[in-house]
Amino acid sequence: xxxxxxxxxxxxxxxxxxxxxVWFRGKDLRLADHxxxxxxxAAGEVLPVFIFDPYFFxxxxxxxxxxxxxxxxxxxxxxxxxxxxxxxxxxxxxxxSFDRLAELSRAWSADRVLATRWSERFGRxxxxxxxxxxxxxxxxxxxxxLMPPGDILTASGQAFRVFTPFWRAFQRVFELKAPLPRPERxxxxxxxxxxxxxxxxxxxxxxxxxxxRLIRGGxxxxxxxxxxxLRGPADRYVKGRDRLDQEGTSRLSADLKFGLLxxxxxxxxxxxxxxxxxxxxxxxxxxxxxxxxxxxxxxWPDLLERPFRADFEGxxxxxxxxxxQAWVQGQTGYPVVDAAARQxxxxxxxxxxxxxxxxxxxxxHLGIHYQRGEAHYMRYLVDGDWAQNNLGWQWxxxxxxxxxxxxxxxxxxxxxxxxxxxxxxxxxxxxxxARLPKRWxxxxxxxxxxVLLDAGVTLAKDYPKPIVEHRAARARFLATAKAHxxxxxxxxP
DNA sequence: ACGGGCTTGTA
DNA sequence: ACAAGCCCG
Numbered sequence: 157x158x159x160x161x162x163x164x165x166x167x168x169x170x171x172x173x174x175x176x177x178v179w180f181r182g183k184d185l186r187l188a189d190h191x192x193x194x195x196x197x198a199a200g201e202v203l204p205v206f207i208f209d210p211y212f213f214x215x216x217x218x219x220x221x222x223x224x225x226x227x228x229x230x231x232x233x234x235x236x237x238x239x240x241x242x243x244x245x246x247x248x249x250x251x252x253s254f255d256r257l258a259e260l261s262r263a264w265s266a267d268r269v270l271a272t273r274w275s276e277r278f279g280r281x282x283x284x285x286x287x288x289x290x291x292x293x294x295x296x297x298x299x300x301x302l303m304p305p306g307d308i309l310t311a312s313g314q315a316f317r318v319f320t321p322f323w324r325a326f327q328r329v330f331e332l333k334a335p336l337p338r339p340e341r342x343x344x345x346x347x348x349x350x351x352x353x354x355x356x357x358x359x360x361x362x363x364x365x366x367x368x369r370l371i372r373g374g375x376x377x378x379x380x381x382x383x384x385x386l387r388g389p390a391d392r393y394v395k396g397r398d399r400l401d402q403e404g405t406s407r408l409s410a411d412l413k414f415g416l417l418x419x420x421x422x423x424x425x426x427x428x429x430x431x432x433x434x435x436x437x438x439x440x441x442x443x444x445x446x447x448x449x450x451x452x453x454x455x456w457p458d459l460l461e462r463p464f465r466a467d468f469e470g471x472x473x474x475x476x477x478x479x480x481q482a483w484v485q486g487q488t489g490y491p492v493v494d495a496a497a498r499q500x501x502x503x504x505x506x507x508x509x510x511x512x513x514x515x516x517x518x519x520x521h522l523g524i525h526y527q528r529g530e531a532h533y534m535r536y537l538v539d540g541d542w543a544q545n546n547l548g549w550q551w552x553x554x555x556x557x558x559x560x561x562x563x564x565x566x567x568x569x570x571x572x573x574x575x576x577x578x579x580x581x582x583x584x585x586x587x588x589x590a591r592l593p594k595r596w597x598x599x600x601x602x603x604x605x606x607v608l609l610d611a612g613v614t615l616a617k618d619y620p621k622p623i624v625e626h627r628a629a630r631a632r633f634l635a636t637a638k639a640h641x642x643x644x645x646x647x648x649p
Numbered sequence: 650a651c652g653g654g655c656t657t658g659t660a
Numbered sequence: 661a662c663a664a665g666c667c668c669g
Contacts, residue, residue: 311669318667320655398657445656512657551656563663564658571658630659634663641664 174199177261179271180206180246183300184415185231186375187238188338191297192270201343203264204239206232207257208250208357215363222364223504223538224413227373231414232356234374244342247353254286261292264349268293272415275305275450276542277457301447302419303330305454308447315455318558322451323444335421369503370538371410378416381407386429393435397442400492400507400572401580406439409539410505412446419443449547452557459546459557467644468555472636473525482623483518484532486586489622491598492572493517495585502585504538509575515552516566521629523636526553554637562637565630572598588618 176196184190196202211217218225236246249256257269273283273296287294298304308325309315316322359366371377385406389396396404411417423443426436433439453459463469482488486497496510506514511533518529530549534540550556554564576582579597583590589600591611596603600613601621608615615621 310667314668316668318655321668441656509657558655558667560656560658561662561664566657567659638663 173201175201175203175264175267177203177205177257177264177266177269179257179269180204180232180235181271181274182206182212182228182414183274184272184418185228185235185373186378186416186418187235187242188375189299189335189418189421190272191299191336192272192295193339194336195295195297196270197339197342202244203247203260203266203345203349204235204244204342205247205249205257205260206235206356207253208248209253210251211253213250213357213362215361218362218364220535221540222359223367223370223536224540225362225364226359226367226370227410227504227538228414229356229359230373231375231416234376236356238375239342242339242342243344245345245350245353247345247349248356249352250354250357253282254289257286258290260352261290263352266292268295270295270297272297272299275300275454277453277460280457299418299420300415301450302326302423302443303447303451305451308451315451316448319445319448322448323441326444326447332423332427333420335418335424367504371407371505373410373414373416375416378408378411381411382417382422382425386425386433390426390429390433390435390439391431393433394438396435397438398509398575400495400510400576401578405508407505409541409544413539413541419446445547446544448557449541449543452547453543459550460542463553463555464550464557465555465559467641468553469644471525471555471640474523476522476524479522479623480524480528482620483514483522483524483529487620487623488517489601489620490517490568490572491579491582491586491589491600492576493568495582498585500533500536504536506533506537507581509571510581511548512552513566513568513571515549517568519549519553520565520633521568521624521626523633526550526555562641563634565633567626567630569598569626586619589613 176199178192178196187193193202232246239246249260261269269290269292274280283296303326308322308329316325385408389404389406392404396402408417408422412419412422423440426433426440456464483497486494488494492510493514496506496514499510500506515529518524519526526549530545533545537545547556551559554560554562572582577594579594582597589597592600592603592613593607596607600608600619601615613619
């Protein structure tokens with residue numbers, strides 16, 4: 157006998173009672189605009205499940221991405237609470253995804269399993285394997301992106317390699333549909349299924365040290381961030397987004413990564429805002445950069461292993477252990493580069509422009525492989541996403557899809573002066589320079605002795621002298637890149 | 650197949 | 661202007 161349902165559910169009960177397991181997989185931790193969930197509810201009974209697979213959640217894996225684990229666990233807790241408040245629950249299991257899923261499917265006599273697609277190669281492989289081994293149908297839904305990866309092609313049916321034509325094509329074909337509402341009630345779960353719940357693991361259990369400085373997870377927190385963005389920064393976005401010293405960006409990257417918000421909900425919120433924000437279109441363009449990264453990774457799954465530009469293969473990157481350590485710890489002597497490094501470790505977040513400055517410095521000034529920077533960012537970023545992080549690093553290194561030309565090397569002093577004019581960002585993250593006047597905040601090595609003295613800064617003691625000289629480092633990279641690319645060109649037919 | 654055009658810049 | 665080059669219609 158089925159549990160009692162609200163009036164709404166009675167209506168559904170009249171139809172076929174299809175039993176759908178809705179498998180939440182960490183990129184769709186929300187109730188609103190959730191296509192598998194909505195499809196499940198429309199068809200009958202729903203069993204929401206999350207599986208803590210050791211592939212991600214074994215302690216030795218979890219510590220490799222502690223910030224994201226913390227954010228995900230918080231978001232899963234919020235999801236569980238929201239499902240409980242609506243008469244259902246999030247059944248949490250531990251172990252190998254396929255085994256636990258198959259077991260649950262048998263225990264509940266499920267008719268099918270529904271989930272949101274992951275576009276990375278290993279996600280696709282996992283889904284193929286699950287579909288072929290599961291006794292019941294396995295349906296994956298789109299929704300991680302605005303358009304399904306692979307759906308936007310050039311006139312000749314090829315993948316785009318340059319953003320702007322992709323953006324134009326996107327605007328031509330994208331049709332915005334209203335996001336699905338958040339379900340008010342869900343069918344309840346039988347006691348024998350509720351009894352299978354193994355709960356959400358705690359951080360300690362996974363060997364992860366809690367970090368109080370991270371943004372909060374959960375669907376509600378995400379909506380509050382979206383609201384904050386729409387109330388201010390969205391209107392000033394065109395210029396404000398580049399400012400390191402202001403709250404000029406959306407701060408929605410982690411919400412989109414974990415699917416606390418779908419990109420469609422965010423796009424819709426911009427479109428339907430009472431006062432259309434002045435920076436709405438510019439922000440939507442940024443959302444399409446997110447699309448571009450997912451589409452690119454879909455077309456070229458080995459981007460995670462190799463440079464997009466084949467002529468960068470075999471590039472003579474340097475080891476430079478001392479340079480690497482300085483870059484990681486924020487001790488390069490370039491204030492804005494160091495601020496970015498420290499913000500990453502402390503907050504698990506870095507302003508987009510600061511990411512570019514940091515990436516340019518690591519790859520060009522230090523000549524260190526972009527993949528090392530990419531991996532370091534993946535380790536600490538709350539919003540760390542394979543597709544986007546990889547695109548960003550390859551773009552910065554000059555070897556990526558639509559990359560900046562290799563000879564365009566960011567000058568960290570100029571970037572700092574332009575986008576953090578008063579040095580507010582630097583002062584926050586490099587407090588040993590806090591008393592330096594803004595004239596010298598981005599180039600303390602040029603400050604007069606008396607100024608340094610007044611600011612209480614002794615270079616090489618309180619704060620390092622630059623570990624490389626900008627002009628020399630720039631020249632070294634250009635010479636190396638030029639020689640390497642010329643050689644590669646000579647090798648190719 | 651020709652040519653306009655190309656996220657985030659520097660000197 | 662530029663230390664190039666090539667995407668895409």
